[in-house]
Amino acid sequence: MPKSKSVGMAQTVLGPVSPQSLGKTSTHEHLLIDFVCMFREPKVASEIKLAYEPVDLTNLGWVRYDPFRNLDNLRLVDEQTIINEVGLFKRAGGGTIIDATTIGIGRDPLGLARISRATSVNVVMGAGYYVDAVHPDTMDEKSVDMLADQIIEELTFGVEDTGIKAGIIGEIGCTWPLTANEKKVLIASSMAQKETGASILIHPGRNESAPFEILDLISGSGGDLNRVVMGHLDRTIHDLKKVVELAESGCYLEYDLFGWETSFYPFSDLDMPNDGQRINWVKNLVNMGYSGQVVLAQDIWGKHFLSRYGGYGYAHILNNIVPRMNESGISNKDLNKMLVGNPANILTIV
Numbered sequence: 206m207p208k209s210k211s212v213g214m215a216q217t218v219l220g221p222v223s224p225q226s227l228g229k230t231s232t233h234e235h236l237l238i239d240f241v242c243m244f245r246e247p248k249v250a251s252e253i254k255l256a257y258e259p260v261d262l263t264n265l266g267w268v269r270y271d272p273f274r275n276l277d278n279l280r281l282v283d284e285q286t287i288i289n290e291v292g293l294f295k296r297a298g299g300g301t302i303i304d305a306t307t308i309g310i311g312r313d314p315l316g317l318a319r320i321s322r323a324t325s326v327n328v329v330m331g332a333g334y335y336v337d338a339v340h341p342d343t344m345d346e347k348s349v350d351m352l353a354d355q356i357i358e359e360l361t362f363g364v365e366d367t368g369i370k371a372g373i374i375g376e377i378g379c380t381w382p383l384t385a386n387e388k389k390v391l392i393a394s395s396m397a398q399k400e401t402g403a404s405i406l407i408h409p410g411r412n413e414s415a416p417f418e419i420l421d422l423i424s425g426s427g428g429d430l431n432r433v434v435m436g437h438l439d440r441t442i443h444d445l446k447k448v449v450e451l452a453e454s455g456c457y458l459e460y461d462l463f464g465w466e467t468s469f470y471p472f473s474d475l476d477m478p479n480d481g482q483r484i485n486w487v488k489n490l491v492n493m494g495y496s497g498q499v500v501l502a503q504d505i506w507g508k509h510f511l512s513r514y515g516g517y518g519y520a521h522i523l524n525n526i527v528p529r530m531n532e533s534g535i536s537n538k539d540l541n542k543m544l545v546g547n548p549a550n551i552l553t554i555v
């Protein structure tokens with residue numbers, strides 16, 4: 206298959222489609238993922254038993270409170286379950302899902318294609334690498350040019366020999382502070398952005414300064430910040446002035462943890478906000494004129510988020526959050542930008 210760019214189109218796992226046909230889009234989800242890199246085995250015996258049980262109603266409350274301490278919860282590997290879950294998104298009016306799963310956490314191009322065919326939901330796959338902790342052993346030897354070539358290959362030729370092309374770069378995994386290899390991947394992502402015209406989706410480290418350090422590196426290596434989506438802002442920046450500063454850089458602001466309603470967050474001193482607080486953040490940004498830069502998602506990476514396991518599922522924003530945003534005074538025009546227009550701009554290959 207020849208290398209090619211789909212300029213003016215969005216590139217799904219089933220091929221290029223018109224950006225106008227994407228519909229309501231969730232910009233950061235995981236359909237199939239092996240997230241065991243995040244497993245934190247409990248210290249005490251009785252909890253170690255729970256940690257290795259399959260997720261079910263007898264342990265669901267324990268799993269939900271700290272969802273990284275159950276191994277089974279970290280794996281979304283059953284295709285039929287995910288087809289059912291994505292079907293609920295479709296029935297709620299959803300059109301497109303960005304699967305942000307990158308190298309290191311089980312990215313599955315052919316699996317995503319099968320899910321897309323079975324559900325008639327567009328799926329856009331990510332290119333590039335997740336955080337340093339899951340980089341391959343050979344990462345030290347890879348040069349920035351080699352990494353850029355690989356990312357370009359995934360966008361213009363396809364991932365390995367699957368023939369399935371990525372449609373966005375990322376989520377590119379970053380920790381705080383950035384490691385040397387993560388810096389290489391970020392610079393390579395900027396180079397690939399310039400070459401392919403795809404946007405970059407970032408998983409920032411857990412520090413308020415992390416998004417700024419990342420944007421400096423991207424712009425310093427020639428990347429276009431208007432084509433960068435900064436993910437996980439709900440757990441990263443809790444100071445409105447800093448979010449506005451970030452918005453002024455031109456990047457997209459992604460509030461992508463909707464549905465995470467437990468305040469305990471094992472990786473940071475900060476409490477995880479709830480959906481009411483997220484709606485308030487978005488409302489503030491809309492009122493300040495930034496609705497053209499905000500996108501929304503649920504970052505589903507574990508079983509406890511799925512409807513099948515008592516979660517709110519991929520349709521949560523469409524079923525539950527959109528009506529609340531409406532009631533809070535966010536207009537349909539602004540909602541349409543955040544759910545349809547901004548994602549279509551992000552996904553259009555330029």
Ligand SMILES: [Zn+2]
Nearest residue numbers: 376408436437
């Ligand atoms: Zn992430």
